Amino acid sequence: MTAAAPVRPGTAPRPAAARTTVAHAVLRFLRGTLGVDRLFTVPGEAFLPLLDAAGGDGALTVVTTRHESGAAFAALADARLTGRPAAVAVNRSPGATNASIALDAATADPTPLLLVVGGADRGTDPVLGFQGTDIAALLGGIAPVVVLDDPESLPAAFARIARALRGPVPGPAVLVVPEDLWDERAEVPEADRPLPPRAAPPAAALAAADRVRDLLAAAERPVVLAGRLLRRGGAAGAPGSALGRFATAAGVPVLLGNKQQDLLDNRHPHYAGHLHLGTPAATRARLAAADLVVLLGDLPDEVHLAGWHDAGTRLVTVHPDPRGPGELLAADPLAVLADLASGDAGGPVGAPAAAAREEWRAGWRALEDTLAVAEPRPREDGVDFAEVAAALDRRLPDNAVLTLDAGNFSSWIHRHVRLRAGQRLLAxxxxxxxxxxxxxxAAALRCPDRTVVAVVGDGGVLMTGNELAAARAAGRRPVVIVADNGSYGTIQAHAARRGAGHDCATSLANPDLVLWARSFGLPAESVAHPHLVGPAVRRALASRDGYLLHVRTSLQAVHANFDLPSDC
Structure with a gap:
């Protein structure tokens, strides 16, 4: 749904209604229908009535941030933690533009994120009006956009937004409320009931489960690739136990989808690794030897297929809206998993087949155990980041929430930090x-009794690290570990592979990040030698006031799987 036109009222009869303002109607929709309990924002004049209503009756906790991208990213993370839609409110086109990065992320990584935009007054010329840019035209290619035109359009608008956020494949949506509309009187239903997520008919899930069983029973070297939609409608790592039971009963190795490394305890006997941009070549080579890959709850995108897929490998995708190569089974993957975990899971028939399946599984586990061993090497230009990953693997608390920014440094985390049941990964x-x-x-606010650790690069930390001010204001300071190699290292690696003759604008001149962190009230220290990493990580995790650990990392050791050429 990418509606650009204003929503008009429907003709269906509506329940008894109460008179209120548009602002209170939107607030009731957020709280009563969507289950939103906090609103992330950079405040703006174009939606002040909503902020006033939220603060007036305490219906929502308002979290004030320092940039709209930070507000929207925090809301996205909150939705991941709760399993419910999350909301962010911004001001006109500048705020919407700043927040759009999270809309893009929530589309690529299906997440129910609602962006509420306080728009320009109705009738504002999009060229001559102050911040009058057409939001539907601006964002309509990323997410469904609903523009309110009058109070009577509220019920239809809310229904369309709820369908986008609570659908079988949840995703982001945008609600634009013109500034001059918030205080108008409106009629809204007396009682709002949370809308249940729409799911594929049970018969489709049962049929898909039966098909998966038959395929697994006939396969010699099957692999299950578990993805993000196994969390749909629920929080935390709820699918882990069902996934483990299914894998054990079927005797299959389980790979986890891109950035879904916490779906199954990484020490589970059937855990086979994690597919992402930095997947080791040995994992992809072994996957190429599979005769069946069942993709459960995700799509066969290029990250998942890279390095192993060809026409000779049978691929089956279980997804509410499947697409791509191979056999497509349209069904709710969570319902399919529940059926597979509760009965016959499609294990091998006969002792020889069972023995062969066990050898196949054991080979995966042995490979993963080998790859997970961190072997940092002395580097002349800084610390091998494997030192940090190994320290986190040893010391990360059982209830930790680990958040990752984008960058090559995450390759060491994915490879060497073995996430356990009860730990969460947000990436x-x-x-x-x-x-x-x-x-x-977001994690520190939502989970005040859990240890929250962010691992970021020197590039990413200065993009949105200003949200440490919001954390300080809330009294919820996380641990932040910064991998500082003085470069946009991922792009430097791409440049080196292309044979570029220079660094392609990747070199960074960074401030003193320890002093910077202390200005936010965080204890901080910097380490530049391998033997200091372990004790520093221990101090960081033990701090009750948050911490920033600045690690001067090697640029030569640019990735867990490879080094930069020596002449770079």
Whole structure:
């Protein structure tokens, strides 16, 4: 749905209604229908009535941030943690433009994120009017946009927004309320009831589960690739136990989809690794030997298929809206998993087949155990980031929430930090920089009794690290670990592979990040030698006041899987 035109009222009869303002109607929709309990924002004059209503009756906790991208990234992370839609409110076209990065991320990594835009007055010329840009034209290619035109359009607008946020494949949506509309009187239903998520008919899920069973029973070397939609409608790592039961019963290795490394305890006997941009070549080579890959709850995008897929590998995708190569089964993957975990899971028939399946599984586990061992090497230009990953693997608390920004430094986390049941990972499959610190803010607010650790690069931390001010104001300071190699290292690696003769504008001149962190009230220290990393990570995790650990990392050791050429 990418509506650009104003929503007009429907003709269906409506329940008894009460008179209120548009602002109160939007607030009731957020709280009563969507289950939103906090609003992330950079305040603006074009939606002041909404902020006034939210603060007036305490219906929503308002979280004031320092930039709209930080507000929207924090809201996205909050939606991941709760399993419910989250909301961010911004002012006119500048705010909407700043927040659009999170809309893009929520589309690439399906997340129910509502962007509420206080728009220019109705009738404002999009060229001559102050900040009058057409928001529907601006954002309509990223997410569904609903523009309110009058109070009577509220019920239809709310229904369309709810369908986008609560659908089988949840995603972002935009609600634009002109500034001159907020205080108008409106009629809204007396009682709002949360809308249940729409799901594929049970028969489709049962049929898909039966098909998966048959395929698994006939396969010699099957692999299950579990993805993000196994969380749909629920919080935390709820699918982990069902996924583990299914894998054990079927005797199959389980790979986890891009940035979904916490779906299954990484120490589970059937955990086979995690597909992402930095997947080790050995994992992709072993996957190429599979005779069946069942993609459960995700799509066969280029990250998941890279390095192994060809026409000779049978690929089956279970998804509400499947697409791509192979066999497509349109069904709710969570319902399919529940059926597979509760009964016959499609295990091998006969002792020889069972023995062969067990050997296949054991080979995956052995490979993953080998790859997970961190072997940092002495580097002349800084610390091998494997030192940090190894320290986090040893010391990360059982209830930790780990947030990642985008960058090559995450390759060490994915490879060497083995996430356990009860730990959460928040990261973006779409690769947007700037997510790490705002996500840590959201996690610290939502989970005050859990240790929250953000791992970011020196590039990303200065994009949205200003949200440490919001964390300080809320009294919820996370631990932030900064990998500082003085470069946009991922792009430097791309440049080197292309044979570029220079660094392609990737070199960075950074401030003193320890002094910078202390200005936000965080204890901070910098380490530049390998033997200091372990004790520093221990101090950071033990701090009750948050912490910033600045690690001077090697640029030569640019990725967990490869180094930069020596002449770079």
């Amino acid at each position: 973006l499959a779409g690769g947007s920089m700037g997510f790490g610190v705002p996500a840590a803010l």
